[in-house]
Amino acid sequence: MQSFSQDLTSRKVDAELSQLLQALAQISAQISHDVRRGALAGILGATESENVQGETQKKLDVIANDLIKDGLAKLDLVKGIASEEEDDVVALNPNGRFLVSFDPLDGSSNIDINSLVGTIFSILPAPEGELTQDSFLQPGRQQLAAGYVLYGPSSLMAISTGKGTQLYTLDPISGDFLLIDDAMQIPATTQEFAINMSNQRFWEPAMQNYIADLLKGDTGVRGKNFNMRWIAAMVGDVHRVLSRGGIFTYPTDTKNPAKPYKLRLMYEANPMALLVEQAGGLASTGYQDILDIQPEGIHQRVAVVLGSRDEVTECLKYHG
Numbered sequence: 252m253q254s255f256s257q258d259l260t261s262r263k264v265d266a267e268l269s270q271l272l273q274a275l276a277q278i279s280a281q282i283s284h285d286v287r288r289g290a291l292a293g294i295l296g297a298t299e300s301e302n303v304q305g306e307t308q309k310k311l312d313v314i315a316n317d318l319i320k321d322g323l324a325k326l327d328l329v330k331g332i333a334s335e336e337e338d339d340v341v342a343l344n345p346n347g348r349f350l351v352s353f354d355p356l357d358g359s360s361n362i363d364i365n366s367l368v369g370t371i372f373s374i375l376p377a378p379e380g381e382l383t384q385d386s387f388l389q390p391g392r393q394q395l396a397a398g399y400v401l402y403g404p405s406s407l408m409a410i411s412t413g414k415g416t417q418l419y420t421l422d423p424i425s426g427d428f429l430l431i432d433d434a435m436q437i438p439a440t441t442q443e444f445a446i447n448m449s450n451q452r453f454w455e456p457a458m459q460n461y462i463a464d465l466l467k468g469d470t471g472v473r474g475k476n477f478n479m480r481w482i483a484a485m486v487g488d489v490h491r492v493l494s495r496g497g498i499f500t501y502p503t504d505t506k507n508p509a510k511p512y513k514l515r516l517m518y519e520a521n522p523m524a525l526l527v528e529q530a531g532g533l534a535s536t537g538y539q540d541i542l543d544i545q546p547e548g549i550h551q552r553v554a555v556v557l558g559s560r561d562e563v564t565e566c567l568k569y570h571g
């Protein structure tokens with residue numbers, strides 16, 4: 252099996268981008284090690300602080316954030332970072348070629364129940380001049396690379412540098428990620444959907460009608476039965492979609508009018524959209540391809556509908 256670094260070389264990935272991706276892989280291996288030790292590594296439970304989005308930070312949110320921030324600071328390649336757990340952008344090397352946005356720990360509510368969590372990241376080219384939030388506000392199509400690491404029964408890493416989506420598994424003995432799928436492909440059709448059904452009454456009519464037709468199964472217009480899954484960690488739900496197909500959505504809702512969307516564009520939706528598109532799937536807000544959105548803020552939230560091409564297309568018909 253090829254190691255991650257061998258695979259990047261054989262794909263002719265730019266040497267510095269490759270170095271940055273390998274650093275992210277190494278840091279993730281460290282996070283994986285801490286996740287695996289659980290209570291023994293002192294990672295469980297909450298801190299006394301909140302992030303800029305008003306969410307209580309879990310200890311592992313902060314530990315993972317600091318591991319990534321400190322690891323990237325050592326590299327000299329990164330001009331700045333934007334993280335779910337940092338209010339503002341953090342400047343690193345003024346001459347760095349890259350910007351990295353990341354969700355250090357996705358699925359925070361799963362940590363204390365020993366369920367799936369992961370890390371999601373997105374790499375953009377660094378514009379000239381002083382680093383500000385504006386430096387990051389580039390549409391997702393500009394991403395040079397994106398990936399996630401899923402800390403599950405085994406730790407897996409999915410990466411795209413814009414030429415397909417590759418999957419690697421962590422060998423916990425050597426600490427290396429090894430290539431296990433060099434071209435992930437999402438089946439175009441599916442009978443599986445993922446949505447937080449408890450928000451049903453708050454969705455807009457388009458989503459209400461689409462899900463209602465899935466629930467009618469072979470007695471309704473879809474003429475087939477659907478199964479439902481919800482891991483409550485986007486990284487786990489998207490990994491399932493990449494592995495065996497499906498549709499995953501966190502749609503617009505009116506539960507909290509000040510917060511109509513849940514998922515963050517820069518470090519959740521954009522990187523996942525690149526991985527999904529590069530594996531033959533679609534990623535939309537319901538009205539626009541996620542990768543075409545012109546971002547307006549580093550912590551901006553968006554509606555997300557992604558997965559199997561034909562099923563996402565079906566869902567988009569309801570949106571008009």
Ligand SMILES: O=P(O)(O)OC[C@H]1O[C@](O)(COP(=O)(O)O)[C@@H](O)[C@@H]1O
Pocket residue numbers: 335354356357358359360447483484485486501513
């Ligand atoms: O609590 P809900 O409504 O099930 O939401 C789950 C969603 O929230 C998230 O956990 C948000 O991510 P964070 O844990 O990084 O804040 C997504 O990964 C997931 O899809």
Ligand SMILES: [Mg+2]
Pocket residue numbers: 354356357358485519
């Ligand atoms: Mg998240």
Ligand SMILES: [Mg+2]
Pocket residue numbers: 312335354355356357358359
């Ligand atoms: Mg998070």
